[in-house]
Amino acid sequence: MKSTIYKFIALVLFSTLAIACGSSPAGDKQAQLDSLKQQQASIKEKIELLEKEIALENPTATVVKAKDVGAMEVTTRKFDYYVQTQGRVEAENNIMLSAKGMGVVTQVYVKEGQSVAKGQTLAQIDNSVLVKNIESMKSQLELVTTVFERQKNLWEQKIGTEVQYLQAKTNKESLEKQIAGLNEQNEMTKIKASVAGTIDEILVKVGENIAPGMPAARIVNTTELKLTASVSEAHVTAIKTGNKVIVSIPELKKDIEARVTFVGKNIDMLSRTFPIEVSLPYYEDLRPNMSAVIKVVFQTEPNAITVPINIVQELNGEKIVFVVQSDGKNTVAKKRVVTILGVYNGLAHVTGVAAGEKVVTVGYQGLSDGQFIKL
Incomplete structure (x- = not known):
């Protein structure tokens, strides 16, 4: 031969x-x-x-001469199916503060980037006239209160008339209400932080006129961030609150595991998508408006047969891998047609091979069906 x-x-x-x-x-x-x-x-x-x-x-x-190859045993593992889309990081509290009073800005107490507490005064509108009126009314209130106390004592001793007592009481209560009203107006001259956070923008300057409703500052709370995204209506029945999400932030080169916290019920007429939100854990470098790639897991196969996606070759329109076969004397590589059901993280979920079989992972290029190999 x-x-x-x-x-x-x-x-x-x-x-x-x-x-x-x-x-x-x-x-x-x-x-x-x-x-x-x-x-x-x-x-x-x-x-x-x-x-x-x-x-x-x-x-x-x-x-x-047998070809040297490397092989791995096929095992079962958990395999996640997911839908991928683009998203954007947003702050749960991203608030534009506006003025409630009218007047000239006399003080700006904070700077951009500064951390502030809830209720902290950020800027002051001129309140000099209000302060003078309040002080004047407080002086009047002292006198009216003294008159009321005397009339009250006299009335308790059955001295004087009830009208005198009621008049003194009315005068006192009226001044107290007027002072309370002026104090409320005075509070409206202060621009305060409605939430704790970081000053992202200051939109007013000392000396500028400001009116009710005009934007004054923006506060962002970066300790509570979320991701917003839109998902195709084709997945409307698969995406649910609580689904696991893998969030990839390109700028941070980081993958974050999170959960879907909100699934919108309304389909956008133009894009044919529905909104979802994902609550994000705190990371120091995570910022609002960062872009992200999100993978929402909608199905999990607990006992999937997986192989490295790179060993799957295409031959005559078919996806193939090479499995190791041995009769005790000779070891050969046998072509095996597979069907790819899903791909994730370098692994392919396939049918066509069974757990326990060995697939060629090194030296598979150029192999032919039935070729002798050596592990």
Whole structure:
């Protein structure tokens, strides 16, 4: 059988040389090269076939050189299916503060980037007239209160008339209400933080006129962040509150695991998407308006057969891997057609191979069906 191989090789080589020599020296050299390569591939294929036949007829023969490969055993594992979309980081508390009073700004007490507490005064509108009126009324209130206390004592002793007592009481209560009203107006001249957070923008300056409703400052609380995104209506039944989410922040080169906290009920007429929100854990470098890629897990296969996606090759329109087969004497690589059900994190969930089988993971390039291998 071995002599048959050599005779076959010699015959092919002789034919090849005859063809090459018969060509015109000025002929198409590229065509000759292509022809020789085709013949070389054909020779290689026929040699491999003959070597396999020899090995089967005589297992002790040393004709075939096995290819060194690496392999891994196929196991089952949990595999997540997800839908991927784009999202944006937002602050739970991103508040634009506006003025409640009218007047000239006399003081700005904070700077951009400064942390502030809830209720802290950020800026002051001119309140000098109000303060004077309040002080004047407080002086009047002292007098009216003294008169009321005396009338009350007299009335309790049955001295004086009830009208005098009631008049003194009314005067006192009226002034107290007026002072309370002025104090409320005075509070409206102060621009205060409605939540704790960081001053992101200051929109007023000392000396500027401001009116009710005009924006004065923006406060952002970066300790409570969320991610907002839109998901195709095709997944409306799969995405639910509590679904696991993998959030990838390109700027931070970080993946964050979180959960869906809100699923919108309304489908956008133009984009045919619905909104979702994801509550994010605190990270120092996480900022509002950062972009993110989110993967929402909508199905989990607990016992999936997975293989590295890079070992799956395409041949004649089919996805294939090579599995290791051994009869105790010879070990060969067998082509196995697989179907990819899903891909995630470098792994493919497939059908076509079984747990416990070994798939070739190193040296799979260039393997042919039935080729002898060595692990």
